[in-house]
Amino acid sequence: MRLYTASSEETLRARKLLKDWAGEGYLTKEQGLRLGQEAVSELRTTNIFLRLVLILFTLIIVAGTAALFLQVSRPSDQTSGIFLLIFAAVSYAAAEVAASQARLYRYGIEESLAACSVAFLCAGLMLAIFSGGYTPKPYLAHSVVPVVGVVSSLWIWHRFGLWYAFLAAMIFAAAIPDYWTSSRWAQHLMIVVFYTVALIFVSAVRPRHRFDYLDEHYSTAEALLWLGIYLAINLQLSSLNIRAQWWLGTQAGSEFPSPFYWTTWVLIWCLPPVILARGVRQKDRFVIAVGTIAAILTFVTNKPYLGWQRHTWDPILLGILLSGVALYIRRWLARGPDGIRHGFTAARLSGRDKRWMSIGSAALGLVSPQSITPSAQTKSPDVRFGGGASGGGGAGGDF
Amino acid sequence: MTILARLENWKEQGAISQEQYALLSGLSRGEPFSLFLELNLLLYAGVLAFVAGLGWTVATWSQQLGDVVVLTILSAILAACFWYCFSRAPAWLPAETPAPSPVFDYVLYLGCLVWCVELAYLENRLGLLSGQWDLYLLATAVLFFCFAYRFDNRFVLSLALSSLAGWLGLRISHWPSYQDAPYRQYALLYCLLVSVGGALLQRRGLKPHFFATYLNVVANVLFWALLSGVFEQHGYGVWFLALLVACGFSFAWGLKRRQFAFVAYGAVYGYVGVSSMLVRNINDFTTILLYFVITAVAMLVALVQIARRFGRAS
Numbered sequence: 001m002r003l004y005t006a007s008s009e010e011t012l013r014a015r016k017l018l019k020d021w022a023g024e025g026y027l028t029k030e031q032g033l034r035l036g037q038e039a040v041s042e043l044r045t046t047n048i049f050l051r052l053v054l055i056l057f058t059l060i061i062v063a064g065t066a067a068l069f070l071q072v073s074r075p076s077d078q079t080s081g082i083f084l085l086i087f088a089a090v091s092y093a094a095a096e097v098a099a100s101q102a103r104l105y106r107y108g109i110e111e112s113l114a115a116c117s118v119a120f121l122c123a124g125l126m127l128a129i130f131s132g133g134y135t136p137k138p139y140l141a142h143s144v145v146p147v148v149g150v151v152s153s154l155w156i157w158h159r160f161g162l163w164y165a166f167l168a169a170m171i172f173a174a175a176i177p178d179y180w181t182s183s184r185w186a187q188h189l190m191i192v193v194f195y196t197v198a199l200i201f202v203s204a205v206r207p208r209h210r211f212d213y214l215d216e217h218y219s220t221a222e223a224l225l226w227l228g229i230y231l232a233i234n235l236q237l238s239s240l241n242i243r244a245q246w247w248l249g250t251q252a253g254s255e256f257p258s259p260f261y262w263t264t265w266v267l268i269w270c271l272p273p274v275i276l277a278r279g280v281r282q283k284d285r286f287v288i289a290v291g292t293i294a295a296i297l298t299f300v301t302n303k304p305y306l307g308w309q310r311h312t313w314d315p316i317l318l319g320i321l322l323s324g325v326a327l328y329i330r331r332w333l334a335r336g337p338d339g340i341r342h343g344f345t346a347a348r349l350s351g352r353d354k355r356w357m358s359i360g361s362a363a364l365g366l367v368s369p370q371s372i373t374p375s376a377q378t379k380s381p382d383v384r385f386g387g388g389a390s391g392g393g394g395a396g397g398d399f
Numbered sequence: 400m401t402i403l404a405r406l407e408n409w410k411e412q413g414a415i416s417q418e419q420y421a422l423l424s425g426l427s428r429g430e431p432f433s434l435f436l437e438l439n440l441l442l443y444a445g446v447l448a449f450v451a452g453l454g455w456t457v458a459t460w461s462q463q464l465g466d467v468v469v470l471t472i473l474s475a476i477l478a479a480c481f482w483y484c485f486s487r488a489p490a491w492l493p494a495e496t497p498a499p500s501p502v503f504d505y506v507l508y509l510g511c512l513v514w515c516v517e518l519a520y521l522e523n524r525l526g527l528l529s530g531q532w533d534l535y536l537l538a539t540a541v542l543f544f545c546f547a548y549r550f551d552n553r554f555v556l557s558l559a560l561s562s563l564a565g566w567l568g569l570r571i572s573h574w575p576s577y578q579d580a581p582y583r584q585y586a587l588l589y590c591l592l593v594s595v596g597g598a599l600l601q602r603r604g605l606k607p608h609f610f611a612t613y614l615n616v617v618a619n620v621l622f623w624a625l626l627s628g629v630f631e632q633h634g635y636g637v638w639f640l641a642l643l644v645a646c647g648f649s650f651a652w653g654l655k656r657r658q659f660a661f662v663a664y665g666a667v668y669g670y671v672g673v674s675s676m677l678v679r680n681i682n683d684f685t686t687i688l689l690y691f692v693i694t695a696v697a698m699l700v701a702l703v704q705i706a707r708r709f710g711r712a713s
Contacts, residue, residue: 007400014402017427026422027415035414039405046706049659053666054702060695068688107706109699211428212401283429288437296444312456319449323505326441329434330501340431346501349426349433356436361504361553364443 003099003159004043009213011041012105023351043105054108062091062116081128088120099160114160118152118168143179146172163220170195170228185260191232199225206282223286226275230294233267236301265305268298283343296322402427442505450512457520466524473517480510488550495608496551508554511543536566548606556609560616564589579627586624590617611658618661621645622668629672642672654709662705670698 018039022032046054066087070080095113104110126145149172157165177190202225206218231237235256256264272295279287299318303310333339333346348354400408403424410420425431453476457469484507487499498504518535521527528534543559546552567585597613600606625645628638646669653661674694678687 010401014405017402017423021423021426026419026426031415031419035409038409044707047659049663050702050706053663054699054706056667057670057695057699057702060691061699064688064692064695068685068692071685071688109703211403283432285437288434292437292441312459313452315448315452315455317452319445319447319452321445322441322448323445326438326445327502330438333434343430343432345431345433346435346438347433348435349431353433353436357439358553360440360443361557364554364557 008041008043011039013213015039020351042103044103045105046107051108055112058109058112077127077131081124084120084124088117088124092117111162114156121152122149143176146175161217166221167224185256188232192229195225195228219284219286223290227290230271233264234301235264236304272298446505446509454516476513477510480506493605504552507550507552511555511558533566536562540566556612583624583628586620590621593617618664626672629675639676
């Protein structure tokens with residue numbers, strides 16, 4: 001079912017690990033080279049930058065070709081839909097050939113073709129079947145498009161192993177309830193049910209792949225599902241007019257039945273510890289990250305949830321809390337024997353972490369000054385502050 | 400064959416020692432599991448949230464709190480941060496130096512951000528430099544460069560680079576009628592300053608690992624500046640030529656040094672610039688689409704050749 005053989009993917013994984021271990025000094029240079037020769041894969045890979053550029057140009061080619069064809073032939077909507085379905089088939093076939101014959105692996109080309117096939121399939125279906133007049137929602141038959149989107153994205157995820165195809169499947173799934181019911185709370189509930197079912201499935205499959213190359217594959221899927229469930233439950237985040245609710249003090253709960261609203265409030269407090277516990281137990285980096293994000297979002301959205309006034313010092317308290325937790329965990333781990341407690345350490349064990357830190361610190365240092373300076377809160381002639389339009393650590397802000 | 404089976408195999412062959420086997424098989428199973436990255440991100444988010452709240456609180460409550468209280472609080476935080484950094488910093492070395500403690504970089508970063516907030520407050524309330532914001536930014540940039548090199552901190556280096564860019568940008572905004580052209584010239588001047596400065600420091604062996612940060616910032620600013628010239632209605636020829644030269648240089652540098660970000664910059668910015676030149680006078684949509692399909696195929700073929708020859712996964 002999967003496009004690449006297990007041995008090919010395991011070899012690639014071994015190659016990456018060997019490089020990392022040699023870089024960290026766990027293996028000597030000679031050992032790294034010698035063992036690396038035993039981990040040669042027939043799959044063609046490239047680095048992240050060329051991969052991104054290849055994705056871009058493949059998308060231009062595929063989208064441009066489809067647009068050119070439709071522009072020249074100028075068919076009716078329905079015929080355009082059929083053409084798009086043909087394009088979907090051609091794109092998918094090309095992706096299969098690129099991966100199976102040319103042995104491209106995360107190369108940009110095959111993944112763009114696969115992604116385009118899903119997009120063409122959904123757009124083609126929409127035009128071919130439903131290109132008639134306007135039909136008011138909810139309209140059950142129209143949901144066939146996101147359903148097909150879910151199925152095809154899941155297939156691409158499974159076949160090519162692309163994590164973002166799973167994300168696409170989740171987005172398609174989130175669109176389905178909109179066609180089935182106009183009740184907002186029922187829509188949220190359905191999304192949670194979809195994701196929970198998927199989560200149960202993924203959790204059941206994962207243990208079989210605990211130490212093989214598929215572990216990361218299922219780990220990202222599980223993390224995305226937890227995040228999806230949390231976002232669907234947190235009504236403050238999933239409501240469209242977040243800004244108005246947060247700054248003007250209107251409550252998102254007005255459009256939801258009260259019991260549902262307050263149940264979700266309880267759940268947004270219950271979910272982060274559950275996710276974190278699961279991540280820690282599984283030693284799963286992605287799930288731990290999602291648990292942390294969910295916890296922070298719960299702190300940030302709690303006041304709007306309760307309809308309480310937000311204070312300017314709330315971010316200060318949040319900052320102290322986050323830093324305090326990080327420092328406490330770090331110290332607690334460092335005090336363990338060899339800096340390890342319960343199988344966890346605060347020490348860096350992989351060169352990948354150092355690379356991420358270097359890239360992140362340079363990039364975030366450039367971005368953060370603009371984001372931390374708040375916009376002006378008052379028009380009083382004496383007090384004008386904020387703006388942050390000029391960077392420079394916010395010092396360019398206009399008072 | 401999983402990595403655990405491979406390790407077992409290599410141990411039996413004698414390719415790795417028993418100790419290495421124990422260590423590496425443990426790492427493969429996540430034993431121990433490192434929380435290094437997560438804890439660093441949490442600290443970073445904490446510092447950022449703290450300073451954002453501080454700035455917001457000062458902005459909203461400065462009248463009620465009074466200048467003395469605000470400045471005392473900000474100065475106390477600032478003094479504490481810098482005291483910590485100067486008292487804990489190891490002796491300066493020109494080469495890459497690890498931070499003396501895991502929180503060191505974040506305390507320094509916090510100090511720098513609080514410095515910005517305090518400076519902004521001072522100018523707003525007391526108007527010491529009569530609205531000459533650019534001088535504050537220049538002084539801040541100089542200070543941050545010194546801190547970045549003293550404490551070997553990329554966060555602060557990035558702050559210094561963005562402050563310097565802000566200084567150049569603000570100087571133009573004081574001009575009575577400013578347009579894109581002066582911004583472009585200042586952007587080029589910025590690129591020149593930063594790249595020459597970075598190269599000189601690298602040649603002298605002063606924190607040579609910072610050079611990549613300089614180059615990435617310079618490349619992006621330079622390409623944006625050149626592209627804005629290419630997008631002009633008149634007088635775009637020089638900018639177009641400059642863009643081609645820059646793309647060629649970026650390509651050559653990226654391939655020679657195996658820094659494929661520069662190959663990507665050259666390919667994408669170059670394609671955008673050349674396409675804007677060629678497509679601007681074409682009104683037929685079909686021809687435009689045809690252009691994009693043909694040129695994208697050409698780019699793809701060229702990039703695949705480059706990827707096959709140079710760009711295996713790193």
